[in-house]
Amino acid sequence: MVNKIKLSGQIKQQLPAELVNFMQAAGKIAASQGQNLYLVGGVVRDLLLAKANFDLDLVLEGNAINLAKQLHQPEAMKLTTHPHFGTAKLQWDRWSVDLTTARSETYPQPGALPRVKPGSIESDLFRRDFTINAMAVHLNPTHYGELVDLYDGKDDLEHKLIRILHEKSFSDDATRIWRGLRYEQRLDFHLEAATLKLLKRDISMLATISGDRIRCELECIFKEELPEKVLRRAEELGALARLQPSLRGDGGLAEKFREARQSSAPDLPPIALYLSLWFYHLNSAEIEGLVYYLRLPKRVAQPLSDTIKLKAGLDSLADPGLKPSRIYWLLHGFSPVALTANWLASEAPIPRQHLQLFRDKLRYVKSALTGDDLLKMGIPPGPKIKEILHHLHEASLDGKVASKQGEIDLVKGCLKGSPSPPT
Numbered sequence: 001m002v003n004k005i006k007l008s009g010q011i012k013q014q015l016p017a018e019l020v021n022f023m024q025a026a027g028k029i030a031a032s033q034g035q036n037l038y039l040v041g042g043v044v045r046d047l048l049l050a051k052a053n054f055d056l057d058l059v060l061e062g063n064a065i066n067l068a069k070q071l072h073q074p075e076a077m078k079l080t081t082h083p084h085f086g087t088a089k090l091q092w093d094r095w096s097v098d099l100t101t102a103r104s105e106t107y108p109q110p111g112a113l114p115r116v117k118p119g120s121i122e123s124d125l126f127r128r129d130f131t132i133n134a135m136a137v138h139l140n141p142t143h144y145g146e147l148v149d150l151y152d153g154k155d156d157l158e159h160k161l162i163r164i165l166h167e168k169s170f171s172d173d174a175t176r177i178w179r180g181l182r183y184e185q186r187l188d189f190h191l192e193a194a195t196l197k198l199l200k201r202d203i204s205m206l207a208t209i210s211g212d213r214i215r216c217e218l219e220c221i222f223k224e225e226l227p228e229k230v231l232r233r234a235e236e237l238g239a240l241a242r243l244q245p246s247l248r249g250d251g252g253l254a255e256k257f258r259e260a261r262q263s264s265a266p267d268l269p270p271i272a273l274y275l276s277l278w279f280y281h282l283n284s285a286e287i288e289g290l291v292y293y294l295r296l297p298k299r300v301a302q303p304l305s306d307t308i309k310l311k312a313g314l315d316s317l318a319d320p321g322l323k324p325s326r327i328y329w330l331l332h333g334f335s336p337v338a339l340t341a342n343w344l345a346s347e348a349p350i351p352r353q354h355l356q357l358f359r360d361k362l363r364y365v366k367s368a369l370t371g372d373d374l375l376k377m378g379i380p381p382g383p384k385i386k387e388i389l390h391h392l393h394e395a396s397l398d399g400k401v402a403s404k405q406g407e408i409d410l411v412k413g414c415l416k417g418s419p420s421p422p423t
């Protein structure tokens with residue numbers, strides 16, 4: 001049953017003209033070949049919500065790679081094809097279009113990747129996660145803009161509901177549990193009552209999902225505006241405990257995430273910082289277990305382990321009388337993520353003060369004189385140069401010198417045989 005609601009107006013208003021022209025041209029070619037082309041998924045949802053989304057998914061009842069090749073203009077966009085999956089991507093500088101052959105899916109067993117075969121738009125929509133993501137817009141000229149809404153997705157959007165399409169949805173693919181929480185919290189919607197019940201029933205199916213796929217879901221969550229909302233809800237519904245029983249989604253997490261965003265603005269905090277804050281209260285064995293299970297890449301695992309190493313050594317920063325140079329030497333080898341995470345998450349006031357001093361000031365302190373300057377002052381090349389530079393740096397950190405001339409006087413003093421350079 002094809003709903004006759006038309007979205008041509010929203011398409012024209014909300015999408016860049018270049019993309020609209022592209023879709024119309026694609027629809028014409030598809031029609032000339034006797035095929036149907038549709039805009040599908042998240043972008044249709046976002047058109048109806050008037051939210052910007054320029055990453056288009058197109059589904060063709062026909063060979064998507066052939067169509068992509070016909071549409072490809074090498075001077076304007078890049079084409080990538082995946083013949084094994086029957087998919088193609090056209091990428092402009094600022095947006096992209098995925099083209100896929102309409103397909104149906106069956107799950108050989110829960111959590112496994114589905115078996116796919118070419119299908120109709122109806123079967124392609126039925127394989128999707130939620131009604132609000134299972135709408136399409138016809139792009140062929142004679143039906144241009146018509147909404148295909150077989151599962152009342154538009155109605156659910158209006159009632160702010162996240163609803164699965166069939167009873168086995170979460171057990172087929174338990175990543176939908178995480179996806180459902182993400183959409184619910186992003187859009188300020190609710191899981192529809194029967195969907196919520198099935199989600200709770202199937203929460204144990206999360207164990208059927210590989211760590212890789214869960215990591216991808218977490219990466220998506222940490223790109224959300226307020227990931228803490230998703231984690232809080234995941235704790236409430238028992239999804240966090242399935243990942244690691246000691247993980248928490250509330251407490252002071254929201255506050256720490258907010259501060260992390262402030263300290264990273266205008267960029268999003270790196271995922272390593274979010275994870276460091278989230279995992280901060282776990283013990284090393286628990287963290288190692290998560291790093292292994294989620295197969296965290298080195299660029300994330302390394303700052304995370306640095307955070308935990310620094311946390312374990314925070315006692316050495318607890319003396320209020322520490323000289324700035326000592327604070328510097330204790331902290332200078334740690335990654336920015338480890339410093340920020342400990343500063344935000346530690347409860348120990350003196351180490352926090354010292355971390356703040358290091359982050360705000362000490363890490364930027366440099367001595368004015370360089371090795372070249374010392375050579376010009378007549379100091380012979382060799383280890384002495386390094387030693388003097390080290391002492392100059394310490395003197396700057398501890399506020400014993402504050403100008404180039406002060407440093408020159410200090411070096412001259414050393415050379416004249418003053419008992420020893422300042423420490």
Ligand code: CTP
Pocket residue numbers: 040041042043057127128129130133134173175176179
């Ligand atoms: N999809 C699905 N089940 C999944 C993953 C994806 O049904 N496990 C479908 C949904 O229809 C979704 C579309 O594939 O809308 C595209 O997936 P994705 O890019 O992850 O979602 P979007 O809705 O496009 O993007 P976002 O989640 O960021 O809004």
